[in-house]
Amino acid sequence: MKDRGRLLMFFLIGSEAFFFIALIIAYVYYRNFTGATDMVAHFLNVKRATILTAGLVLSSFTLIMSKRNLLKGRWKMAKLYMGGTIILAAVFLGGQMMEYIELYHKQVTISKNVFGSSFFTLTGFHGLHVIMGLIAISLLFGFSFGKFKVLTVAGIASVEAYWHFVDIIWLCVYTYVYITPLL
Template identity: 40%
Template sequence: MENKLMMRLVIATEAILFISLMITYVYFDLSVGFTKQSINYLDIKSTGIFSVLLFSSSFTLVQAEKNYSEGKIKKLKIWLFATIVLGSVFLFGQAKEYFKLLNNHFNISLDVFSTNFFTLTGFHAFHVIIGLILLIIVFILTLAGDFDRPNSTALSSIGMYWHFVDIVWILVFTLVYVLPYLLK
């Protein structure tokens, strides 16, 4: 029970951080105005595909949690591994986009948009990395046979964090990619 309470507190503080970053993003978008040239650097289609994979990882994690609660450890391993793969592929997609942007001289100091873009998406990527580390630890413990008590709240606590990261990405993707694409 303490795991879930602590995770709720972590998520609450992280929510404040992301809300602040998103308000900053919107403020600068409205006051300074992002240039259409900067927005054109972004690849909404590719990022959209990688986003669907991240969102799918929430489904695989729910399946992992379900199988864990039912004591089906073999299926837990499969679904947990699938979640880790999907989250890793999402990060690969973001790294690929960053590499492309940097090669096109779109960097954090180019303009207000690029600064806000790298800050917001970079903080999200950092949170995905933390989530993946936690999932990998549970996966390794499961492979070692040390994670087989369905009464543990560790996986459900990590699941809360992972779902939070997915929800944040829905907001970030909509704010950074979809709205500017629709409004240009």
């Protein structure tokens, strides 16, 4: 079966989607029923999160462009766009780490209260998915140099689907964690 890998990726994405839905519901519940809405406005850096969100959304575009160029045999452009995706993902992770460090200095930790536990669980689990996507894209990038080019072409559709899933999940997380408490 030619599309077995892609089908398996969609099964993985479906199961992960249910897990993220549960984490988002738990986060919203704890934020709304523990008085943590004020903590969001006071402790979280919405401006940075907005910039990082824009970068993560842009990384989906660069991966789309990489795939288009790959399928047309334009390897230099495909590598350039894929490298851009890797850089944008790394910047996102760096920004998330900066936020974690700032929250730690403000005494907001995973063990301090329910808000901290649900925030770090939700955003940390998403960060783990960004890391896994970054590894997959980096592997494809490495394969694109040399005799493993066929692996790059075969794997790009599955990796692209996973990366778009990671971006869509972040848009949901960003909306519920950073935006709705300010409304």
